[in-house]
Amino acid sequence: MTRRAEEDQVWKDLLEKVKGSGPRPTIVEGVEVDLAQPCTVLGGRNGAGKSRVLRSLASTMGEEALYLDLHHLCEQALIVLRSREDFSDMINEVDPVGPNEQRKEDTERVVARNYDAIRWFSFEVEPNDGKVAERFRWGGSTSLIPYFEVEHKGTTFSSRDMGLGEFSIHFLFWVLEQYRDVKGLTLLLDEPDAYLPPLGSSGLLVRLLQLCLSRDWSLVLSTHSTEMIERALEREAFVLLRVDESGAIEATRSKDDPGAADTLMSPAPIRNILFVEDESAWMLCTVLMEAGDRRLPPVSSVIWGKGAGYMVTLQEHFPRSPASMFSYSYVFDGDQRQHVKKSKTARWPALFLPTSQDPDELFVTNAQNVPELARRLNVPEHELSLFLDGKQGLDPHDWVNDLGVKYGRQKVLRVLAEMWVANHSAEAESWYADLTNAL
Structure with a gap:
């Protein structure tokens, strides 16, 4: 099945799953988000209020939502990983926590690498900053820091050696596995594709949708990716945010205005x-x-x-x-x-x-x-x-x-x-x- 056909099938399955369910409108920062929808993509210029809306949703929903500002979490994790030299020795004392075959395939498809092997570990290491440590509890009582080791084309390397794009995808799917037994969650992702090339961002969206479908989750994410925005426009799942002169956030839904994303898109090539x-x-x-x-x-x-x-x-x-x-x-x-x-x-x-x-x-x-x-x-x-x-x-x-x-x-x-x-x-x-x- 081609990537596009695979994505179309996922959207179809998601829409079938919510058919007949009534809307669940939630208003935060003056923006209405229908949480009954399987996927909502937020877009807008820098400073348009995307992160503000996601944080407000997380605050309003409490334990019913999982909020991940992936780029910030990656930076904090790497600070810890690069501050110590003993992680490579610690893996000899513990068993890998994953990934299973599905998460391995997800990671490989988005990163565009066929690994010879992937091993994920979780270490009870608490960041020095108390606020950061709290973010790394993942619903538990102990801070967990991920450590990854992979083999690719005869070379073995770890989290400390990965580029930000590769590390962020391993990190994202590692985090989502911490919640694999939680049903009905709303996943709030702030620019999860920030470190990815365009093709990677499109692949990430379909993999996230598949995961949400299997766990009965809904997804709200913000992005600058034109590929993600195009896919959301096709399904009337895009919301454009902008800040007016008073500082209030204004929202335009592609369902109401098909041209909502025109100001964000590059001119399409003539076909x-x-x-x-x-x-x-x-x-x-x-x-x-x-x-x-x-x-x-x-x-x-x-x-x-x-x-x-x-x-x-x-x-x-x-x-x-x-x-x-x-x-x-x-x-x-x-x-x-x-x-x-x-x-x-x-x-x-x-x-x-x-x-x-x-x-x-x-x-x-x-x-x-x-x-x-x-x-x-x-x-x-x-x-x-x-x-x-x-x-x-x-x-x-x-x-x-x-x-x-x-x-x-x-x-x-x-x-x-x-x-x-x-x-x-x-x-x-x-x-x-x-x-x-x-x-």
Whole structure:
């Protein structure tokens, strides 16, 4: 099973598990967190209040939650580990505490190393700082410091020699094993991927979700990882935090605003290139993609020319390479259905905009509802009605052009496209299904 397929299955299993359970809203720092959800990902700029919300949740929930600010805990553990030279001798006197096969696989997948051997130890060593020592009790009465020893490609090394990313993952799964018999816990993680590369952070999320599923836990974590945020957006599990001028935290849920994470994401690389006939087709194609899945337009480039001729030439002579970095499609106007042949197997696919009419003909039908068109254009209804009365009988192309001259071409094209798509949802959904099949 691929990593993405594995992750999709985990999300599906989690959602099935909570189906039918009512919401459990908890409000901390003015932010509502639904603890009935299997996973909530908090994002935002530095200083947006992510850590504050997690600490407040931990304080409110008490023993029902486990709060881990992993980067801080790693630093404190390493201070202790590097302050003593006897840990390597101490392991000869005790048995390893893990990992079992599942935690070994989790660690290897996230760290991206196939170890020859992993041994985890727990030592009753108390940090000098009393507050730090309290954090290392892990629900018990004694402070426990982890010590790890691994073998990889013939070399043996310990916690003291590991990079922060590798050490943090061993440490995280070691801590979670201290709570393996606790059911119904809410795991609160503050930037657990802070030391990991992007691919590691994505792998970490799916492993954490699997663990939470097996133990009937829920997960709330903060992150700067675009990979984690993208996965959370797909499942409407992302919450954007920001601090307003008064210092209060504001929250925007991706469930309510799909663009909540736009300010945090790097521009996505273009993957799809779609050829269309003209500017009206360009706008209609763009709006149709937005209606189908708003994540598609940022990774797609729509190119318009002068009519269908150049697209037919490309269709006939542009080969389809299985190793291409891009996916190409020819999106002809609807009135070309009877004239354009289906692409050959070795060529990129051709499809058609909705109906058997061209986009300008579709746009003109919006004049049947002047009040809605006036509202969308933000112009007086009486003024628009008088203007359109003088345009009756015009060729649809000229009608669209004249309306664009009157109120601004780009504004008019977008309004006409959005209004048509909004009022023809069945045709829009059918077209999007054809597009996704083509891509």
